[in-house]
Amino acid sequence: MxxxxxxxxxxxxxxxxxxxxxxxxxxxxxxxxxxxxxxxxxxxxxxxxxxxxxxxxxxxxxxxxxxxxxxxxxxxLEGTMQARALGKKYGYSGDFEIIEAIYTLQIAQEPHLRRWDLYFHSQAAPNAVRNRKAYFHQLLHSHSAGRTKVPLNVLNVASGPARDVREWVLDNPECEVFFDCVDAEIHAIERAKKLCAPFGKRVEFYHRNVLRFLPARGYELVWSAGLFDYLTDRTFVFLLKALMAVTKRGGEVVVGNFSDYNPSRDYMELLGDWVLHHRTRDHLRALALEAGAAADSIEVMWEPEGVNLFLHIRR
Ligand SMILES: C[S@@+](CC[C@H](N)C(=O)[O-])C[C@H]1O[C@@H](n2cnc3c(N)ncnc32)[C@H](O)[C@@H]1O
Known part of the structure; x- marks a missing residue:
């Protein structure tokens, strides 16, 4: 044209x-x-x-x-990451397949498409997504360190493909860590079950909407990445309260949210129709206070790109 x-x-x-x-x-x-x-x-x-x-x-x-x-x-550009993101196969941006493709750096085989995928993956936002997997792994290390006999219970909220869980358990088979994973998308649950099949006893999957249901056996660590940036402030606070309620005393809730510093934002919004609620550190802190967190229990951290922030609340 x-x-x-x-x-x-x-x-x-x-x-x-x-x-x-x-x-x-x-x-x-x-x-x-x-x-x-x-x-x-x-x-x-x-x-x-x-x-x-x-x-x-x-x-x-x-x-x-x-x-x-x-x-x-x-x-x-049919077949590229960009086309897949824009296509919204499951009806919304950032479904488990796209996230999985970002984690595994999927690149089209066709020579005329390859470079577009290399460009896609080079951007700050996909890097931040990959970094958040490492961030979660680091959290799991620090929470499980020194717990020789007592198992660690982790709730993974909107778990998507659960590739992060798979990689960590495969790398740390000796650690007594149990995961409850909740996702509203049945295809995500099916994919995640396959990925976690080698250690099925360690992971329980729930096909549920986390705004209506959370397993509540009590967790030392509650983790959610790639969900809160789709929520309005009101729903953010509602869900955060619910996550705090299922976290044990001494445990931690950690929630990811894209920051207002996102160099890929125009690409995402204009070429990918991928719109998020980008939030500042102060905004995240204010929402945590609104959800009832004590001021001295709140911390906001980030991964190396500075694009994905992590709101930590100690219980
Ligand atoms: C961007 S992906 C993030 C996946 C995973 N946390 C990660 O970082 O790899 C978002 C996931 O949230 C799930 N999701 C969205 N709304 C949800 C809801 N209300 N309850 C449960 N899962 C939800 C989607 O099905 C999708 O798998």
Whole structure:
């Protein structure tokens, strides 16, 4: 689709389409040359930032940009991570398959698509997702250290593919750690059960909506990543209260949330229609207070990209 078609197609509401055309020109050039190479990444990010600024300023409508993203993706990028994210196979962004593909760095085999996936995985947000797996593992290490005879009970809320659980148990077979995993998506539960089959006795799965049900046997560690950034403040506080209630005295709740510092945000929102509630450290702290956490029990940490924050509440 040459640029003038953009004018015709998307000129309904707003009249400054130059940031969208700039982006289109760049993407088309890269499609023609076999996909972006690392030297191109900054150009793409810059064009997306311009486009994001134009959307925020009300110069280009978000609907027009999304309509464009669907067009270009379905014509040229089918099979890439970008197409899979935009396609929302299970009806929402960030399903267990996408998360699994991010963890395992899945890359299309077709030569003309490979570079697009390399670009996707190079970005700050997928890096932050991979880092949060390591963050969870670190937490498991620190909570299980020194517990020789007493088992550690962990609740994993919105567990998705549970690849994080699988890797940790395989690497630490001698540790007495038991996991309860809850997810509302039956396909995620089925996938996670397969991944955790080699040590099935260590992991219990619940196919439930965590806003309605939580197993409540009492946990030393309650972990949730990739869920709270989809929740409004009100639901955030409601669920956090429920998680605090099933955490034993001396235990810890740790909740991940993307921070307001996310260099991939324009890419996610404009080319992936992947919208999250990005929150600052102060915002997370305020929500924890609202949920009834004592001020001195709250801490906010982050993974090395600084994109995924972690709200810690000591019980
Ligand atoms: C982005 S994935 C995160 C998966 C996993 N925690 C991780 O970080 O690898 C989000 C998961 O939340 C699940 N989910 C979303 N809303 C839920 C709810 N209300 N109750 C339980 N699970 C939910 C989805 O099915 C999906 O598997």
């Amino acid at each position: 040459p640029p003038f078609v953009i004018q015709e197609r998307y000129s309904g509401r707003r009249n400054d389409l130059s940031p969208l055309m700039e982006c289109d020109e760049l993407l088309r050039g890269m499609i023609a040359s076999g996909g972006p190479v690392p030297n191109d990444y900054a150009h793409v990010n810059r064009a997306l930032r311009h486009l994001g600024d134009a959307v925020r300023a009300g110069l280009v409508s978000r609907e027009d940009v999304l309509s464009y993203a669907h067009d270009i993706t379905s014509r040229h």
